Structure formats: C-alpha cells, structure tokens
Amino acid sequence: MSLLARKNRSAPPTNVNQQLIVECGPTRVSIPGKGIRGLLKTIEATFQDTITLLGETYEKSDLTNRLDPNKTVTPFSSQGRTILCSNGVWRKAYAVDRIISLLEVEPSAIVPLPPQFRGAEREWFDGLFIFEDALVLIINLDWLVAPTDVVPWRSEVAAGHGL
Amino acid sequence: MLQSQASRKKPVVSKQWVTIFSIGGRRFATGMEEVSGIVQWPSVVPVPSQTPFVNAVAWLGKDVLPIFDLAGQFNLTIESDPPLCLLAKHEDGLMAVRIDSDMPTLQSLDRASIQLSDGADPVMVGTCTIDDQPIDLLCLTKLGKPPA
Numbered sequence: 001m002s003l004l005a006r007k008n009r010s011a012p013p014t015n016v017n018q019q020l021i022v023e024c025g026p027t028r029v030s031i032p033g034k035g036i037r038g039l040l041k042t043i044e045a046t047f048q049d050t051i052t053l054l055g056e057t058y059e060k061s062d063l064t065n066r067l068d069p070n071k072t073v074t075p076f077s078s079q080g081r082t083i084l085c086s087n088g089v090w091r092k093a094y095a096v097d098r099i100i101s102l103l104e105v106e107p108s109a110i111v112p113l114p115p116q117f118r119g120a121e122r123e124w125f126d127g128l129f130i131f132e133d134a135l136v137l138i139i140n141l142d143w144l145v146a147p148t149d150v151v152p153w154r155s156e157v158a159a160g161h162g163l
Numbered sequence: 164m165l166q167s168q169a170s171r172k173k174p175v176v177s178k179q180w181v182t183i184f185s186i187g188g189r190r191f192a193t194g195m196e197e198v199s200g201i202v203q204w205p206s207v208v209p210v211p212s213q214t215p216f217v218n219a220v221a222w223l224g225k226d227v228l229p230i231f232d233l234a235g236q237f238n239l240t241i242e243s244d245p246p247l248c249l250l251a252k253h254e255d256g257l258m259a260v261r262i263d264s265d266m267p268t269l270q271s272l273d274r275a276s277i278q279l280s281d282g283a284d285p286v287m288v289g290t291c292t293i294d295d296q297p298i299d300l301l302c303l304t305k306l307g308k309p310p311a
Contacts, residue, residue: 026209027208027209114220114227114256115255115256116256116258116306117217117229119212119213121213124211128227130222133206134206134208134222135208135227
C-alpha cells in the first residue's frame, strides 16, 4: 500500500501540499514534503554526527529534543527514522520516533495556531490540520533547517544603521 | 407624615451574576458573561510551547481551541474524573480550561460585596464572599496576561 494518502478524495486537489506526519513523543507534527530530501532508519545512523547524501551533508539532530529540551526520541527503536530536510539553503537531518503517513493537505484544511500562543512556537509552527481525528502541527520548514545560532536578519543592520 | 415618592423607592442594589467553578477542590468565581459554556473534557493534543500555561489544543466541532492550564497557574491538581471543560471568552478567542467534574453554578452577587484588588493582576481581579467563604474572582478574558 502506498504511503501517500490523499485527504478528501472527493474533489480533485487544486493547490495541495504534501505533509509527512511523524510522531515525536506525545506530539504529532508534519514536515512539508517539499523540504524532504531523504529518509533512513535512525538505527543505521546512530553513531554518525552527520549524514551525507548525493554530496550534501546534513547535520543530525533530534526533533523531539528541538521542540522540548527535556525530551528525546526513543533511542534504538526499530520504528525510529531520520529525515533529511532542506529548504534549498540550509540542511538538517532529524530523528523522529515514527513515520505516520505522507498526506496531501489542501490549504483550506489548515488552521493557524491560535493567537493565545504568544511565544517562540509561533515561529515553529505554520498551522494545524486534522488527521485521523487528531490534530497535527505543521512545522515551519525554514525554522526547522536554519542553524540554531543564526541571528535574525534586520534591515537596519543590512543598511548600516544598526549595531 | 406622608413619605415622598422618592423616599419610598427601594435602594438600588447592583447585582452581578457570577459562575462558580472549582479546580482541584478550590472554588473560583468569574463573571457569567465571560463563560461561553461547559462541555465534557475533549481529547487534547500537546503543543510544544513557550507561552506560560498554554501548551495544548483541543478540537471542538470546527474550532481548534487553545487550552489554558489554570490548575498549573495556581499549583492545583485536578483529581476528579472525568473533568469538565469551561469555555472561556478570552479576548483573543475562546479558550478551554480544565475544571473539576462538579458542575459549575450560577450565583447572584451584590456588587458591593466584591472587593476589587489593586488592579496589578489582570486575571485576579478581586474576591467575593460566597457561603461565608472568600473566593477569588477571575477575569477569564485576560487569561495569560502577566501582572503589571
């Protein structure tokens, strides 16, 4: 059976985007399909700090730990997978607990994060959608792959007025 | 001597309806108009978050509601099962609050009996006395707003 499923098959998709739904601890999140460059078993890359695929190197990280520093993915799990991600500029590889599904989601099915969330999570997530009677958080691809030590770009700095 | 019309009028007592609910056995009051409804506790999804006491969402009908952890803010533990969900009319939209399984009640209060606090805390707006016990009066529309 194909991993790719389409939500709401009754109408032909107009402007769909693929989302890879994964499990990280108690949370289900999705990674935009346009940013996925590869997928491998985490157990096969356990003792590597980086993964190189087609001449491009991906720094390894733990998605559960990135979202909550007090948690990590389940180590040495046979279901654990590492996802190679890129936005065309930056690259990173993220270990997740489990792959749930690859899904096409219509933009109309996506709801924004409620405004009561006021912290950094507004940068982490692009919205939510419902899958199998549960909510899935869409990860912001640019945040996911950007180096964690990057200073946010500010126009006044670029113009020579800042600092 | 005949009393004048004005002196025969009953003194105007300003009343306010409040919703009384409990969390971990501790009772709270809030303006009736700040509560949209009480429903069964829905299934929730944790959301990694840096917003204090807002770290999950629930799906109710077509709405995705953020959940405010009022029990966490007051260091209370809800042990009654199943809990109820109070839908609070937050200024940014509806929010779900987990409360005890005891169904909240409505009560009419004399406004004069409400002791307002200094206003520094937008959520803990004062206290009122119900059944001879002081109860914190909360402003649910401001949940999550830090004290000034």
